[in-house]
Amino acid sequence: MRQLNPFANIPTIMTAEEIIEFAHNRSTRLSMKSSLRMKRVERTRIREISRLKEFTNQVKTKMNDAVEKFPSIDRLHPFYLELSEILIGNDKLKQSLGAVNNCKPTIDDITDKHIQALKLSQDHRQMKKTRRAAKGRISSILRATAKNLDFIIEAKKALSRLPGIAPNIPSIVCAGFPNVGKSTLVRKVSTAEPEIAYYPFTTRRVIIGHLRVGNQSVQIVDTPGILDRPMAERNEIELQAITALKYLANVIIFMIDPSEACGWTFDQQVTLLNEVQKMFPLNPILIALNKIDITPPEQLEKARSKFPNAYEIIAVEGTGLDELLKDAVDEVDLKPMQESVKDYLASLSRE
Ligand SMILES: Nc1nc2c(ncn2[C@@H]2O[C@H](COP(=O)(O)OP(=O)(O)OP(=O)(O)O)[C@@H](O)[C@H]2O)c(=O)[nH]1
Ligand SMILES: [Mg+2]
Incomplete structure (x- = not known):
């Protein structure tokens, strides 16, 4: 199945200090075969130039792992784009990626200048000093951008934990107040x-x-x-639920706990349902009354008269779930989905 968490395959990103140490180890381990007939100064020249080049190459490869292998923010699927905004902040992320990328020309410049100096030098002690000086300056540049690398590492960690979505199969999104039994239902019926x-x-x-x-x-x-509160007051955790409803839901199962064991009243839950219906007028919404095993009869009656078409379920026991899911899938109009998948695949091949 084609999964699409664009952040899942970014290679390990090193911190500035890790990059410096890694590149240093690689460059000093470099073994050189040079003719013993060559003059000492020439042997040193070859060795120091090679070491510096290797150091720079390793630094740039590791920087590329952070920058070029990071998915392009502007081309993300809207679900991931919005979650990245909520969890990380896309402007800050772009700034950090840009700042790390911008170090590369300066590093090239330092490398070139010091290689020129190495080519002209006639003193083998001076050559070592020159190579060390170049590595020192490149390391300073890396250290100056260490915060940006740290930010990219944190972003990668958070974003790679997001679920992979398959674009070509219908999605049912479970929503509702906290504690009404959404996870119980999802766990019962799925992987x-x-x-x-x-x-x-x-x-x-x-x-x-x-x-x-x-x-x-x-x-x-x-x-x-x-919760039933204005959008502007919603926290980061609630906003992730709204994003899933916005971009993934072919059909919504709105769960209500009429027993009120969840900690919120039936009326509060109805207010939230009305809001969700207003926010997503085009999505089919199935209402599921959960926890009917512990709902007092008069509360169940109240809920039934308000929502005569609602599904009555006991998520912990799996009661009523087959019918609910079957009807949910029947609500999905598969044709436009197949069209949008075709568009999506075509857009990938254009990239
Ligand atoms: N009696 C009864 N308890 C249930 C039922 N479904 C869920 N619960 C209980 O309700 C509590 C909350 O269940 P969760 O599945 O964690 O609820 P949730 O909606 O995912 O909660 P959040 O993740 O906090 O939003 C747990 O103690 C469940 O065991 C049910 O059908 N009957
Ligand atoms: Mg849950």
């Missing part, structure tokens, strides 16, 4: 193993599980809980 706990905000990031419904492969998305 995902999100943590489940009796307290709210257990899930702090988007998690994707896979399953088959009939003959159809489906991905089901577990999201962090969201």
